[in-house]
Amino acid sequence: MMFCSAVRIVKSREEAEDLVQDSFIKGFEKIHQLKDDANLGAWLKRIVINKALDTIRERKNIVFVDETFVLETEQANTIDEVPSEISVDFIKKCIYKLKEKYRIILILYMIEDYNHREISTILKLKESTVRNQYKRGKDQLLKMIQKK
Amino acid sequence: MKIKEFIQEHKAAFTSDKMSSNSDANFEALLKSKLHQPKKQKLLYLKYISIAACFAVVIASIFWFQNTVKSSQNKKELLANLNADSAGKRLEGVYKFNDEYEKEDKKIINRLCSLLHKDDNANVKIATIDALLKFPSNEKIRKNLIAALENEETPLVQIKLIKALSILRENRAQKPLEKLINNEETFPIVKNNATLAMVEINK
Incomplete structure (x- = not known):
């Protein structure tokens, strides 16, 4: 594990x-x-x-940097749905292709089951930054999946 | 299905990687090297501690030696004072002993006892009695104080000896005290003190 x-x-x-x-x-x-x-x-x-x-x-030489943006709303441009026939390997590949800063947060949240607060502690970032980056990362992932 | 739900549902597929068999041997070697290190560190600590202990012993020895030399010099000086021809010097020696010596010293006590019996100066004798009272449990001092009372003729010294033996509650002083009381030549004030001492000792 x-x-x-x-x-x-x-x-x-x-x-x-x-x-x-x-x-x-x-x-x-x-x-x-x-x-x-x-x-x-x-x-x-x-x-x-x-x-x-x-x-x-x-x-x-990756540095996780805090962003001072206002928290983005949950309503995204992309639809948070994946087709049931999609393969796990494809999703793995998509996650691997993401920018490092998004990939790490997505992995920690979706697979390792840490919450945003825990991730902010691990990465030494503000919780709002983690939430924003998670959202952007998830949007990019969904776009990749939907492009297929 | 939402993406997180999808991943959670297929989590087993995300956690299917396994470590290679070589890694076991590597880990064992790593464990050995890491687990042996603390022992080495412990030995190193022991080494440092023993070096520090050696330094401490050397420094303590130097201090002890210096103190010994200093105290032996002090003792020589004190004995020289006690043996001096001048009564003032002898008195100075007795006071120095009274102020600075906490431990019994056979040589100095012998000299003080000799002063108690033989010194010509009453002040020296009185100071000597005070100095000897620092060691009330010393049998030699008690015997010498009793003997001095038997032979002493100076009233002031007699009174000092009577008070000292009274403080010590020395039963063996009864005979010399009686002798003093019965002696017609004894000063009345000495007799009074002797009588009071007898009462004190017999309490």
């Missing part, structure tokens, strides 16, 4: 393997910081995701 999360973010199996291993080692070293009632799996997953984000930041 954690490996999949890492692959989705870094888009490379080798790098994902390395960073999952590093994350487990880091987890062992910092296990004393884990509170008694905390979820070990979620805690380890968070380490993996943070490491994966660090990796792409280093690799591509």
